[in-house]
Amino acid sequence: MSLLRAMNERAQELGIPLGVHLDVTYRCNERCVHCYLDHDDHGELTTAEIKDILEQLAEAGTFFLTLSGGEVLMRRDFFEILEYARKLLFNVRIKTNGVMIRETEACRMRDLGVEQVQVSIYSHRAEVHDAITKLPGSLQRSLEAIRLLRSCGLKVAIANVLMTANMDEHAAVRALAGELDATYTLDPTITPKIDGDTAILRFRIPQAALDSVFHNPDLVGNVEEFCAPPPPPNDDVMEGYPCSAGHTAAYITPYGDVFPCVQFPLPTGNLRRQSFLEIWRNSPQLREVRSIRAKDLPVCSSCAHVGTCSRCPGLAYMEGNMRGPSTADCEKSFARTGIASANMLLRGRSGSQASLVQIRPLAS
Amino acid sequence: MSDVYIARSTAIAARMLGGEMMVMSAVDSTFFTLNEVATVIWQAADGRTPLRQIVAESVCSQFDVDPETAQRDAESFVTELSQHRILIVSAGPIDSPRSGPVEAA
Numbered sequence: 001m002s003l004l005r006a007m008n009e010r011a012q013e014l015g016i017p018l019g020v021h022l023d024v025t026y027r028c029n030e031r032c033v034h035c036y037l038d039h040d041d042h043g044e045l046t047t048a049e050i051k052d053i054l055e056q057l058a059e060a061g062t063f064f065l066t067l068s069g070g071e072v073l074m075r076r077d078f079f080e081i082l083e084y085a086r087k088l089l090f091n092v093r094i095k096t097n098g099v100m101i102r103e104t105e106a107c108r109m110r111d112l113g114v115e116q117v118q119v120s121i122y123s124h125r126a127e128v129h130d131a132i133t134k135l136p137g138s139l140q141r142s143l144e145a146i147r148l149l150r151s152c153g154l155k156v157a158i159a160n161v162l163m164t165a166n167m168d169e170h171a172a173v174r175a176l177a178g179e180l181d182a183t184y185t186l187d188p189t190i191t192p193k194i195d196g197d198t199a200i201l202r203f204r205i206p207q208a209a210l211d212s213v214f215h216n217p218d219l220v221g222n223v224e225e226f227c228a229p230p231p232p233p234n235d236d237v238m239e240g241y242p243c244s245a246g247h248t249a250a251y252i253t254p255y256g257d258v259f260p261c262v263q264f265p266l267p268t269g270n271l272r273r274q275s276f277l278e279i280w281r282n283s284p285q286l287r288e289v290r291s292i293r294a295k296d297l298p299v300c301s302s303c304a305h306v307g308t309c310s311r312c313p314g315l316a317y318m319e320g321n322m323r324g325p326s327t328a329d330c331e332k333s334f335a336r337t338g339i340a341s342a343n344m345l346l347r348g349r350s351g352s353q354a355s356l357v358q359i360r361p362l363a364s
Numbered sequence: 365m366s367d368v369y370i371a372r373s374t375a376i377a378a379r380m381l382g383g384e385m386m387v388m389s390a391v392d393s394t395f396f397t398l399n400e401v402a403t404v405i406w407q408a409a410d411g412r413t414p415l416r417q418i419v420a421e422s423v424c425s426q427f428d429v430d431p432e433t434a435q436r437d438a439e440s441f442v443t444e445l446s447q448h449r450i451l452i453v454s455a456g457p458i459d460s461p462r463s464g465p466v467e468a469a
Binding site: 003 | 378381
């Protein structure tokens, strides 16, 4: 067992929020067509409030801290926040579009000991990337940021979200990542907007494109293994947890709302009214999330994919039931194996979307 | 190893988890968990206290170990962590050491 895995298991046993994703702002200088956020500022946490939250997270045992947004550099105090986080010895990863990163910012991130910077790149062609971000010149500036970050010695990951507009570009983006000496991650998941609006789901890549991604050895490695039919689930699978959300992971919005995960907008408390540990330990919603085992899932427990599915409880929640299926993950399991999920069989593979719950932040 | 001063690098992340210190290098993502004795040395690595003094005052006073063995093990530990740039080793006192990690509540 790797040390990291052992650490995760230990954190789970002890009930420690090992990894926290903190969005410091939802403001952004890009307007990506598929983005799930509302970019207006509805009363962001102040610098002092964020520093206090960071102290609380350190005391709670959080080790991995992802600072994201929105665009993190839209906050003028971002480096003050980053410096404070590093003073508290978090392992910090930053998600950014890179547009505002120049040599000064890149070197500062390096000097502060940031572990990795993730930059979103949608295409190697400006006409495609900039059409998605709706910011002319953004590809050029993001790529320049990656070069600067790499020249400073920082690790950079290129995140390539796939959607209808760029679904044929991933090989070129992957090659570009190689040229830039950056790692490459691909994500074919478009999620509903945080307020429950599903309009952006029209950008999801079609099933045939998903099939193609999952059968591409450059992306998944051993295709035969990756796409193998799922083995029958054993007791460990049925007694297992869906994912780390709410177990060892948490998400904090720029307004102090605490959710189990960035993709799981179940309100559990607000840090302007309660301490982090009070929410983490006592929230009825988090306790409910933690109580769910695979055997408790009404549809998925009888599904052939139950042991291998990437079922996201957050996406299931947005479909109306955190114990229910996540249609996007059903489609992924089907694309990998050609075996319909229990949910798809129930629906006659109609592919119809369940109505989504409307999510509102707790903060007024 | 003649007497040396040790300080924690600024390019690390660290946290106590269930009585063990987790340390990760931001430079090469090397990940360590330190046992109790190593944690004591790591926490005492303030850049101002010589390693020999840390061993005598922090290790030998808390653990049932003879001073020579403790010093030898400490030197080995310091060498390994310095190779991963998690600890800075110097013949003289080191300025601006980092504050220690926060312990989980």
